[in-house]
Amino acid sequence: MKLHLKYILFSAFIFGSFYSCSIAKYIPEDERLYTGASLIIASDSIIKNEDGLRTELETVISPEPNSKLLGMYLGLYYYYKNQKENPGFINRWLYKKLGEKPVYQSDVETFDVEDLLLNRLENRGFFYSKASSKFEESEQKAAVAYTVNVPTPYRMETYQLDSLPAPIYGEIETLVETTPFTKGMRFDLSSMKLERLRIDNNLKKKGYYNFDDSFLIFEADTNRYHNKSFDLFLKLKKAVPKKATVPYRIAHVNIYPNYETADSIYTTSIRYNDKNFIQKEVFFKPKYLDPFVTLKESELYNPETSRNTARRLSTIGAYKYVNIQYKEIDTLATDSLGLLEANIYLSPLNKRAFMAELQVVTKSNSFTGPALALTYSNRNVFGGGETYNTTVKVGYEAQMGGGKNLGDSSLELGLKNELIFPRVIFPIKINDDFFKYSIPKTKTSVSVDFLDRQKLYTLLSGTVLFGYVWDANRYVTHQINPISISYTDLMNSSPEFEDILSVNPFLRRSFEQQFISGLTYSFTYNELVDVQKTHQKYLNFTLDVAGNSISLFGKEQEVAGPKTFLGLEYAQYAKADVDLRYHFNFAKEQTIAARVFAGYGLAYGNSDVVPFVKQYYAGGPYSVRAFRIRSLGPGTYNADEDTNNTSNSFFDKTGNIRLEANLEYRFPIVSFLKGAIFADAGNIWNSKENPVFDGKDKFSSDFISELGMGAGVGLRVDIQSFVIRFDLAAPFHDPSLPKGQRFNFDVSKPILNFAIGYPF
Incomplete structure (x- = not known):
């Protein structure tokens, strides 16, 4: 049925076109079919970005009328047909695919829509607006026309910070000075919400662990003006918790390199570079894991640093879960500073894995065919997150999209050994602080391939690679192989291939x-x-x-x-x-x-x-x-x-x-x-x-x-x-x-x- 869906729908369209006008007989006598709404914006001043305002207002106009296709209510027609006592299989199926319930004039709540229109206008600074509606009726159809009368909007004169407790007052005061708000801007609730989020985001970066943007409130004062201007004040809501107004520092960083939820006792704790590495036995060497953790003791809490640490740890390739949790520490030191304990729980992947993969391989040279690859992986080989992979592959390929030619099929056997270090292996020590987004990986590999190209030649090749892969940010990746060595040996060259080489000396040289x-x-x-x-x-x-x-x-x-x-x-x-x-x-x-x-x-x-x-x-x-x-x-x-x-x-x-x-x-x-x-x-x-x-x-x-x-x-x-x-x-x-x-x-x-x- 699915294969012929397009043809059935087309037939339904043709069939429905002959009967679409007959939906009138199905409309109840006390109802009219709702055909949609129009919106008229009347203003006593020029509205900046009137198209944007219209688009926002139109989003609250409901309900949506029944859809039409080339002037015909095809979905509505099949709804009515399906209401018959025995509509038939085809009508039931078409209703399921195309049918729509009718929308009548009685379904339109114009007063609710008017309230929503006024609400959106007030959110945009157009206070004391008016909204009205009028139905335009015919014998069996009705449409509604909404009209909004929009006065001159209120505009901001000043934006200032109300009194707040220390030390948060100084932080928010600095942020208010860099606000995107400008004098003369129109009152806009959505802009104020964005301003609250901006302030909250920046406060979080300065250690305000318990702060939330919902604690901020704006108040507009129009008492000083008679020309629809206002002063905007930013203040804290009442009953905001004390702990939300003080910054937090990280007192301890605890790392669990081999965490299992069933474990509750950790017997070994190693102190390294001001971090506590807690594990039953040394699963991951602290000196290798430490560079991935950008959280530091005595530094202010910063969610970006936390996210950066989680991302870097996830790239090692030895862990399936990275979970960073913060715990507040009771302190009697001062009322102006909070302390946090950062706990990093790392759940490792299985140390050894074996994978068998049956592939349908298609290459850029148009060779296509089945291949079987067997891969053995050993993770965290030397206790530093290293991954060793060895892959054995066998495949048969044939060239698609052409007639029978020499060399149009091949048999390939391959063996590849790869060792990946989640750090830079280099004779000169490189400061890890240079790699803020992620730490480069060092990749080494040795591979041998045997290729038998039918009736042409047999090729034995070996490759040695040593290089680095580095994600500079979300979009940019660098890959450099300072050592790239390959050797190929052309064996068993057939007479047919020798004829080709004799004709083309450039090919022979290559x-x-x-x-x-x-x-x-x-x-x-x-x-x-x-x-x-x-x-x-x-x-x-x-x-x-x-x-x-x-x-x-x-x-x-x-x-x-x-x-x-x-x-x-x-x-x-x-x-x-x-x-x-x-x-x-x-x-x-x-x-x-x-x-x-x-x-x-x-x-x-x-x-x-x-x-x-x-x-x-x-x-x-x-x-x-x-x-x-x-x-x-x-x-x-x-x-x-x-x-x-x-x-x-x-x-x-x-x-x-x-x-x-x-x-x-x-x-x-x-x-x-x-x-x-x-x-x-x-x-x-x-x-x-x-x-x-x-x-x-x-x-x-x-x-x-x-x-x-x-x-x-x-x-x-x-x-x-x-x-x-x-x-x-x-x-x-x-x-x-x-x-x-x-x-x-x-x-x-x-x-x-x-x-x-x-x-x-």
């Missing part, structure tokens, strides 16, 4: 440089984490530099040629990418998503070509979706027109320059089924001409006319952020065709892309 040692850095600014924001921005910048430091130890060959290190030829290159994204969420589950990508790789020194694994490609589910994976470019090259191309297709077309732009409209269809309409443009080029491509691959000032462009539609299954994506696209500008023939929207042979996750 596989020969097996040793890569360098530095990578990534900067990410991500507003997409705020899913409620209307405007979301994303920026990622990545820099990859290899071979500079190792070149100092490089050994010259006897015959002129590239240098080697430990007998291995190493690569030298620099590569930079910029990825910009913008999401405009203009309605519920409706988004316009845009993306621009630019990347450039420069080979130098020991290399005359960027290594194959570091080159760019275009086409496929994460690129220009109207072209098959790695089939677009480079430049205007067309393999079908190349008489020298004996294999009729060069292996994985790549380049060292990439430009791309994407635009997509995303919308809901029904439940977890989403849709999209999109357009993509992009291509790859080489900065140095590759003779194999007859000079058509070189980047030039005419690059705009060499972009591959396409458009299409998408269907996505989105279940709690797990997305299975199908995109159907066709090209409308093919750069491989001669000029004058490139613009052609060829929908006869569309490309179907399958992927996991959104493209951007």
